[in-house]
Amino acid sequence: MKRTLAHRAAPPPPEGKAGPAKEDVLRVAGPPVETVSVTVDLHAADQLAEPEENGIVAEHGLHPALAALELLMYPPTAEAGKIAEQAALGQVQVSPADLPLTLLVWGRSRVVPVKLTGFAVSEEAFDTRLNPIAAKVELSMQVLTYMEFTDSSVGRDVFLAYQKTKESLALQHQPGTGLPGVRNLLPH
Secondary structure (H helix, E strand, O other): OEEEEEOOOOOOOOOOOOOOOHHHOOOOOOOOEEEEEEEEEEEOHHHHHOOOOOHHHHHHOOHHHHHHHHHHHOOOHHHHHHHHHHHHOOOOOOOOOOOOOEEEEOOOOOEEEEEEEEEEEEEEEEOOOOOEEEEEEEEEEEEOOHHHOOOOOHHHHHHHHHHHHHHHHHHOOOOOOHHHHHHHHOOO
């Protein structure tokens, strides 16, 4: 897993002004933009060793697992069909489809709402029917913050819980707290 954090772009200065005022240098527009990338190794060898107990894998290989990951980037076909039907009747203005809320759960301390921004798969081995039985999947995600959700969204609540957990964990590690602690960190 690789994570990156970047400050949200500050609003541009008003016309004719040269950049942020000195007192604004520590102000941010909101939580940082956090991206997460993971590489997942999938192997069907164990399931294929017992095909009677793993019929789906024996029949389709890793296709179902790969499809489940890929569909995190697709709007549901039922929604697309409904929008097209309503548009044909003149009942709605065509707008982008919604994706389902996706949560990345990486232990108890890291449960975050994410949007999959990239998916790359390398299918490395196949069965006799050309079903993939070994694959590497690279997933790129953007953590969604309270800024991307409405006030009543579950995603907003999940992000706020994530940030509170992070703040709680940070309180447990304070190597140089207070002014004396900070001064001790400076060269003498």
